[in-house]
Amino acid sequence: MKKWKFASFTSVNMSGQRVRRNFVILMLCTAVIFAIAGGFAVLQAKVTTHTTDGNPLTSHVSNQTLVSLLGGNIPYLNESVQTPSKDSLVSRLVLELMMSIDIKDPRTFLGHELPSFALFDTEIYLASEDVTFDSIPIDTPPDAKIEDQIAKAIEKAVQSGELSDDPKRLVGAGPGIKKVFIYHSHFSESFLPEIGSTNPNSASHMSKNITMVGKKLQEDLAKMNIGSIASNKPYPYTTAYAMSKQTVVAAMKQEKELEYFIDIHRDSQRRDHTTKDFNGKPYARFAFVVGKASKNYAENLKLAEYLHKEINRLYPGLSRGVFQKPKTSGTNGEYNQSLSPNSMLVEVGGVDNNFEETYRAIDVLAKVLGERIVDATPAKGTVPSTKEKK
Template structure:
């Protein structure tokens, strides 16, 4: 209701109609903000993330990026000579369309040579002698071995082949460490009496020996450990080993540490250390951390600790901590989402002996036992040697 008083118009704001208008305005404003917020969230989800943008721009050379940024930052533009501008524009277009940089052979060879793509792995920390030629390499088993595995699986299907578990008899009751081998067929040429790197695979004499040895050593040090094994083929091996690990973890609730032991495909010269302490040969370690794991940061810290502590005890025994993404055939997760204390460790290469790997595993067992004893009291008595 409007009233006039001494030349001024007064409005009664307490009327029912006015109150309804204000309520509607408030509700309308709230709805507008709600829709705007929801739209912004949807756009954020559909937009290119920083990690994706990093991958997209990783193929672009530094000079090309300087040229692009120079459009907004005059200072940078001054450092880009006009004579080379046309070449840089054409190079930018080419790099964006093909992801190829002619000054970096990896950008076009990696697609044609599968093993070459492994050089995209990131070395987090490493010993002084390690470079990208020392990056661990995975190799599939020979076709004949795959056929042998398939034959064995068919024969065991009718018997409902059980999950094989081998806890140490008379050992520590509470099991905190699970040791297994995703690529159980990986072996060592000297142990098989063979010379060709592609022949370093065997269904019986392989890295499962290493897992059993590590379990035995951990038990001696008062750490409950268990080894599990099941045969399967190369294709989808990490999916299959994941199911195996999950089955064991359901039966042993106290398992916190997962150790997946592998054998590197690199030659002996890259994977062997002759100790300055005792003059003996040791199989060198390389720790692999999957960036796609939800526990990436925790597992990375775990790997860094192992690398540092091992090299304090035996300088150079641990080659590196290597980060791998889910790309170019890499799994990038390696079952490490199952525990924040998961690690994939390469023990030696195709040219090492079991004896050399055992020496190294004794040191790994010592470092693991130190960490686990410091983290939580271990129940039970150590197994007798």
């Protein structure tokens, strides 16, 4: 009968000075590695990516790895792009497919483990000079008290029959023909100065909220003779986009002239990132979010880029940038933008701004958007231009 030999265990005395020194060095080296990885993550966030999503499986594979795989059949790719060896290619492919880790992007090592690194899914497509990884838009849910109030408000509206997606129940402004639909998936987002709070986690309110900013946009568009409809419907945070989508679809069916669909939000970033002064007056800054999972991704991105550039042409830096979000376990990645090529999600200000500052900003957005709509609308008796709008 074969005898098995087992290796004996060796005990380590942690009281020794040398062991304690080595343990401290190990801990310091670990801390340095995390600090360096975090620094690279901030720098890496400034790199612009313009690729669109394909198959969900390949969405976790980096561009270089894909090029390397294709290089076997297209030699030119290997010549034009520096690709890894076959051995390292296999290991990289396994890491990227199985663990969503890109060894050239340190953010992917930490993004799923550290809460603050969950933002690594957001990509900076276009941004003002002062925008870095730590100033990208942040989305935070309302506190439990507000969520409970929202649930009760929805229940009451259902019982009374007022919770209808019929656009006739919504608020219209301007001429008979409605071109713009305004809504708020996260309707309770509010501003600390307006509700008398200093806790950024409690910047929510049932009436003093982002819907008032949408109303201001309506008023500005009406002055330009542009009709719009606004929805102030409450939605539960967890199912907000699914429910607001129903509202948008219903509006599209009954108002055939609607062309632009604007979901207005309030960012959760603090004042130093969301405010800029012009002529001695503070303005709330914009941030445009584009979902990469939208089937109209390219058109939505083009619209956001146009608005960002035009706003900053008039007020340099007022628009923080255009940010892309793919569909992941932590982000929606679509934001109802598949419904129209003229869909947008815009963040107006942050938790520390007030209505006066957001209204100043909205005046600028209304001017830029209104001029685009007017320029694209042919006058009666004229032939529409075939020249493409930039």
